[in-house]
Amino acid sequence: MLSDETLLSMRFVRHPHAAWRALPYGTASTEADLDGPPPEQEVIIVDPVESISHYLLDDVSVFIWTNMDGELTVEELVQKICDEFDVDPQTARADTLEFIRELLGRNLLVEAK
Amino acid sequence: MSVPLEIEIAGLSLVISSDDCSFLSQIADRYEGFIKPPGSRAELSYFFSMTTDENLAAGSETVPEVAKGKTGYRILRRDFEIDVFPASSEITGIVARNIYSFDSLLRVFFSVALLELDGLLLHSSSVLDGSKAFVFFGVSGSGKTTTAQLSSPTHPVLSDELTIIRLHEDGHRAYGTPFWGEMQKNGINTSGKITALFQLVKNTEAKLVPLRPMPALQRILPCVLFFARQENFVQRAVDICCRLVQDLPVYEMHFLPDPSFWRLLADVK
Numbered sequence: 001m002l003s004d005e006t007l008l009s010m011r012f013v014r015h016p017h018a019a020w021r022a023l024p025y026g027t028a029s030t031e032a033d034l035d036g037p038p039p040e041q042e043v044i045i046v047d048p049v050e051s052i053s054h055y056l057l058d059d060v061s062v063f064i065w066t067n068m069d070g071e072l073t074v075e076e077l078v079q080k081i082c083d084e085f086d087v088d089p090q091t092a093r094a095d096t097l098e099f100i101r102e103l104l105g106r107n108l109l110v111e112a113k
Numbered sequence: 114m115s116v117p118l119e120i121e122i123a124g125l126s127l128v129i130s131s132d133d134c135s136f137l138s139q140i141a142d143r144y145e146g147f148i149k150p151p152g153s154r155a156e157l158s159y160f161f162s163m164t165t166d167e168n169l170a171a172g173s174e175t176v177p178e179v180a181k182g183k184t185g186y187r188i189l190r191r192d193f194e195i196d197v198f199p200a201s202s203e204i205t206g207i208v209a210r211n212i213y214s215f216d217s218l219l220r221v222f223f224s225v226a227l228l229e230l231d232g233l234l235l236h237s238s239s240v241l242d243g244s245k246a247f248v249f250f251g252v253s254g255s256g257k258t259t260t261a262q263l264s265s266p267t268h269p270v271l272s273d274e275l276t277i278i279r280l281h282e283d284g285h286r287a288y289g290t291p292f293w294g295e296m297q298k299n300g301i302n303t304s305g306k307i308t309a310l311f312q313l314v315k316n317t318e319a320k321l322v323p324l325r326p327m328p329a330l331q332r333i334l335p336c337v338l339f340f341a342r343q344e345n346f347v348q349r350a351v352d353i354c355c356r357l358v359q360d361l362p363v364y365e366m367h368f369l370p371d372p373s374f375w376r377l378l379a380d381v382k
Contacts, residue, residue, distance in 0.1 A: 016344060017342075017344045017347070018346045018350040019344075019347050019350060021330075021352075022354060023326040023327050023330060023359065024326060024359070025325060025326075025327070025360070026325035026326045026327075042326075042327040044327060044330060044331070046334070046351050051370050053333060054330075055332055056327070056331070092200060
């Protein structure tokens with residue numbers, strides 16, 4: 001497994017086979033009222049290896065996923081997350097590394113060339 | 114070579130040529146109601162030069178594979194192996210001389226080829242109410258056959274197992290199929306404009322719970338019959354499902370094994 005330091009220095013892009021879509025949040029709800037205003041949209045990733053399987057992502061995960069375009073190193077992305085969300089760098093780094101390892105494990109990311 | 118046999122389902126036809134006349138005759142019996150009369154044109158036709166083999170083992174316990182071919186794609190399982198060439202609409206290959214093997218092959222082929230017609234196969238029962246269709250989707254054991262059987266006295270059944278859904282500009286449609294479940298009876302060969310999609314939930318009370326687009330998509334995706342892993346096929350199937358959940362109401366339908374759920378549907382009409 002890649003060390004934290006190695007991962008933080010790498011750049012990744014979304015696997016070209018990964019289908020992902022954003023859908024409007026909509027009005028019909030089966031859930032309890034949200035604490036805050038509902039998001040405008042939700043994102044789903046379809047795993048090409050498992051074919052039609054999927055994950056739901058929270059706001060930070062959506063931010064990470066949509067920024068996986070090979071421009072930023074993971075460390076630079078962590079900084080961007082801290083700028084965008086109310087989170088301390090240590091937590092942001094740990095959560096980002098965990099999520100990226102999950103995506104790599106599911107072949108949804110590849111290293112940017 | 115005998116006269117080709119043409120099966121048409123939801124506007125997609127498969128014209129089958131083979132030396133094996135008696136197996137073609139079995140196919141004609143099995144797909145009664147979906148054998149196309151000569152002279153009419155389907156929206157999309159494929160021409161299958163089929164070879165049968167008595168000695169191929171049955172393969173229902175194995176998962177079929179859709180693989181990339183040289184100029185198209187291949188569909189493989191222990192009991193069939195075909196090459197599909199979309200550019201020329203031709204298919205060649207071999208299938209075990211067994212109607213169940215042929216039926217499995219047909220389902221897998223339709224799961225891919227229907228994408229060309231903005232369509233897919235959904236694990237669902239479906240019934241007509243006048244010109245409108247209600248689609249009840251769910252995994253095995255969720256109640257697809259039950260809802261079809263409870264509806265059948267008064268409502269024509271499109272399928273009790275696999276419905277073809279196609280996107281249309283003037284309203285998405287559900288099509289009857291010969292892909293049966295426990296009813297072991299072909300659906301009727303017609304279609305209806307979909308009023309709503311219902312995820313089946315067995316319960317002790319009957320109620321409808323509306324779903325937002327994303328939860329609806331989460332529920333529908335596992336019910337799509339789909340074996341292809343190729344990027345273009347996966348992307349297309351996901352696009353079709355996204356359109357469905359954004360354009361149509363989707364509900365959880367909690368129901369008892371009696372016709373009371375039809376009272377719920379009256380509110381959806």
